[in-house]
Amino acid sequence: ALAAPAIAQSSSLPTIKWKLASSFPKSLDTLFNAIESVSREVKAATGGKFEIQLFAAGEIVPSAAVLDAVKDGTVDMGQSASYYYVGKDPTFAFDCAVPFGLNSRQQSAWMWAGGGLELMRELFKSYNIYNIPCGNTGVQMGGWFRKEIKTVADMKGLKMRIAGIAGQVMGKLGVVGQQMGAADIYPALEKGTIDAVEWVGPYDDEKLGFNRVAKYYYYPGFWEAGPQLSIYVNLKKWAELPKEYQQILENACANAHVQMQADYDVKNVVALRRLVAGGAQLREFPKDVMVAAQKATYELYDEFSAKYPTFKKVYTQWKKFHDDQNLWFRVAERAYDAFIYSQGTRR
Amino acid sequence: ALAAPAIAQSSSLPTIKWKLASSFPKSLDTLFNAIESVSREVKAATGGKFEIQLFAAGEIVPSAAVLDAVKDGTVDMGQSASYYYVGKDPTFAFDCAVPFGLNSRQQSAWMWAGGGLELMRELFKSYNIYNIPCGNTGVQMGGWFRKEIKTVADMKGLKMRIAGIAGQVMGKLGVVGQQMGAADIYPALEKGTIDAVEWVGPYDDEKLGFNRVAKYYYYPGFWEAGPQLSIYVNLKKWAELPKEYQQILENACANAHVQMQADYDVKNVVALRRLVAGGAQLREFPKDVMVAAQKATYELYDEFSAKYPTFKKVYTQWKKFHDDQNLWFRVAERAYDAFIYSQGTRR
Structure with missing residues (x-):
């Protein structure tokens, strides 16, 4: 050297x-x-x-x-x-x-x-x-909801702050998407002008205090x-x-x-613990919401593919990649994580 | 600019x-x-x-x-x-x-x-x-086994190429650990001098051809x-x-x-697909093997902690970190991945 x-x-x-x-x-x-x-x-x-x-x-x-x-x-x-x-x-x-x-x-x-x-x-x-x-x-959180979602029917008519492709997917489930900047969300949620909001995850959400006006905290944010x-x-x-x-x-x-x-x-861990201690109720999206949203998503991808040649080209390659990845992740990664989660912490 | x-x-x-x-x-x-x-x-x-x-x-x-x-x-x-x-x-x-x-x-x-x-x-x-x-x-694979493992009792007396802390954990389950270099594994497995081998994952394992002499491919490699x-x-x-x-x-x-x-x-995906097409039988470790191995692992950590002050210091910090991480991963990451894996590929 x-x-x-x-x-x-x-x-x-x-x-x-x-x-x-x-x-x-x-x-x-x-x-x-x-x-x-x-x-x-x-x-x-x-x-x-x-x-x-x-x-x-x-x-x-x-x-x-x-x-x-x-x-x-x-x-x-x-x-x-x-x-x-x-x-x-x-x-x-x-x-x-x-x-x-x-x-x-x-x-x-x-x-x-x-x-x-x-x-x-x-x-x-x-x-x-x-x-x-x-x-x-x-993966981000699904957001803050004023009322509990028990079935996909509860999504219908819900006024939610959500935008982009996710907003279009939600639209197919009957959700009325709203766009608003960070500063406007809290008052809108407090007054009931909107029923739900998606932002990021525990760490960023905590700063905006949504848990004080909408206690149900849903996951996963399947659009992100x-x-x-x-x-x-x-x-x-x-x-x-x-x-x-x-x-x-x-x-x-x-x-x-x-x-x-x-x-x-x-x-996120530290914030999640504080949010739950502060009254946030963690809820997993019901399976029928996930299934309906995935179906709506696939419809949307077909619409985009028909309209945008670039989207079709990328989606075709990406879709195969995603399927392949899940084939592998479903084996060792899934099995390991599932065992660890099932065991809780060491006594 | x-x-x-x-x-x-x-x-x-x-x-x-x-x-x-x-x-x-x-x-x-x-x-x-x-x-x-x-x-x-x-x-x-x-x-x-x-x-x-x-x-x-x-x-x-x-x-x-x-x-x-x-x-x-x-x-x-x-x-x-x-x-x-x-x-x-x-x-x-x-x-x-x-x-x-x-x-x-x-x-x-x-x-x-x-x-x-x-x-x-x-x-x-x-x-x-x-x-x-x-x-x-x-996460790595659990390795190649000549015989199927149905319960933790089947691990007893098994001669396995595995080393380090993982070898010590396996030892507590009755496995007889063997150390050997890459070139010696295949012949030992073929002759039955050893019953099992852990190496890396599909991509690296495929090159050494273990699937030809030990058809059960176990996961997850809980030691890695x-x-x-x-x-x-x-x-x-x-x-x-x-x-x-x-x-x-x-x-x-x-x-x-x-x-x-x-x-x-x-x-790994590409190799796994070829291995399965070539006759490899994918098997998940039975839950009682995982539970017994985790218990043996915790015993070992206590032994190391008593003997090595540095290990004790790092393990104490690391253990809290791991528990915290799982608290968060168990929520949104788990829920999202579990849904995706359960749905299979798009029709």
């Missing part, structure tokens, strides 16, 4: 300062931490030459406009959840989460080894963007089994980046990818 | 060439790929200045001597599975896997956000090593629910590394960490 003493060398690596616009507020700290660590580690790995300045949602770009801002070069980079852009093309949802989709580990398997990243890069390329996976929340967050880089800016910085940026995102899931897994 | 044109600057970053000794042969390609990607990405991120030369098991250091070689500075770095070193101190197993331990995602949560990395760094520091998590196989692989760096060498290179190396390991689990998840 040879460690040469410090030698002055000419270096052609440029000093770069980029702007990153996030779709998230700083209060969603588990999400915001991801870009803080990417920025910090990119700086550390380049000896301070490559700096990324962070802007929370709304500071320079509105939350749902991050994709366009990166596409147009208004900002160099973005952090977002790609299912925000299903209005442009429902195919974007595969980069984040689709109902009855991959769990967190399967989503990573699809992106890193299952052909998913290539398919998503192709999609984003047509929007002038280079996308990098950067974090996952794990493993939602992945993504980093967007303007494609021209990406191409201009030295190879060194490209590698450094990709790997900083990989580290944040692991960190975010770990943070959620650790923080 | 400001991208300064290339400016010649004086750079103090040194040219470094390190040697890495792996505990694994190149034939275990999913494991070996991890260090190949670390080496490739570290080189790319430093413009070729930081090179890591790779040596497979036995090329310069025997498989089980990697820890000592890094500790003594014979090599700069190593790749290993830390449970190989339980003979020195059983606490090393927490850096990889212990029976009835954390699954893959929980292991990452412990390392990245649950205090595990700090505890493991403290342990490795006393061996002159800086350790970095770098990959996971996911989420075995983590690790990179070891000689502590003095780590301290000499520029901060830039430290960050680059850590993040290359993080990317390989995600990649390895993804590779196993994708490759």
Whole structure:
């Protein structure tokens, strides 16, 4: 092993300062931490030459406009959840989460080894963007309900804050989907303007205090089994980046990818325990709700496939991948986890 | 955003060439790929200045001597599975896997956000090593058995190729543990010198052809629910590394960490399907085997705790973490996965 003493060398690596616009507020700290660590580690790995300045949602770009801002070069980079852009093309949802989709580990398997990243890069390329996976929340909760759901019939007419493809699935079950920002949900739930709300999971939900106005806390959030967050880089800016910085940026995102899931897994337990102690009633969605929702989801996928060639192409590949993954997960992973869960804690 | 044109600057970053000794042969390609990607990405991120030369098991250091070689500075770095070193101190197993331990995602949560990395760094520091998590196989299979196991009584007297803490657990069930290298297993199983063997999972097992001489393929490998692989760096060498290179190396390991689990998840399915088509009979360990093995495991942990203060310290923290994680995983993750597995594939 040879460690040469410090030698002055000419270096052609440029000093770069980029702007990153996030779709998230700083209060969603588990999400915001991801870009803080990417920025910090990119700086550390380049000896301070490559700096990324962070802007929370709304500071320079509105939350749902991050994709366009990166596409147009208004900002160099973005952090977002790609299912925000299903209005442009429902195919974007595969980069984040689709109902009855991959769990967190399967989503990573699809992106890193299952052909998913290539398919998503192709999609984003047509929007002038280079996308990098950067974090996952794990399966989210089904949300807070003012009344108990005993059967799928109880979903009919329910006014629920839920959007995107999940909102369309719920619509097929008779749920009336509502869109509203974080600040408006609590008062709407308190007054009964809405009957239910889905947000994220215990850690993020606790901050908004929903348990005080809707005591039934349902799971699982079958529309978000493993939602992945993504980093967007303007494609021209990406191409201009030295190879060194490209590698450094990709790997900083990989580290944040692991960190975010770990943070959620650790923080959700603590919050869940407090929520239950504070009166939240945990309830599993009845099986007939799950079955009906899955059927509605499949109908929707057929509709999208008929309408969007890109969706059809990705869905066909993704569907086979998902089936294969479950074949394997159903064996050793399922058997192990099921035994552990059945045993409770050590006496 | 400001991208300064290339400016010649004086750079103090040194040219470094390190040697890495792996505990694994190149034939275990999913494991070996991890260090190949670390080496490739570290080189790319430093413009070729930081090179890591790779040596497979036995090329310069025997498989089980990697820890000592890094500790003594014979090599700069190593790749290993830390449970190989339980003979020195059983606490090393927490850096990889212990029976009835954390699954893959929980292991990452412990390392990245649950205090595990700090505890493991403290342990490795006393061996002159800086350790970095770098990959996971996911839950392994229970192995190949010549005869069916119907009850825990069938385990008594069974000659099985199994080692380490898992071997001690099996010993308490009456299994006679045998240690042998990869090349000796197949003939021993064919002749009936041994009755059973545990190796890894479908992808790695298939290469050794065990299905031809032992048709019952048991799961889950309860002694390896989420075995983590690790990179070891000689502590003095780590301290000499520029901060830039430290960050680059850590993040290359993080990317390989995600990649390895993804590779196993994708490759295991394909291999499992071929093995089953080739006659392998999949069997789940009977519940009484699992319960007896868990009881034996707990006895062993008490014995280790009484004997090794470090084990006691880590086990106490780890045990609480594991219980907490299961509290959360038992809710949304379990409910979602259970539904998906119960539904089969889409008609």
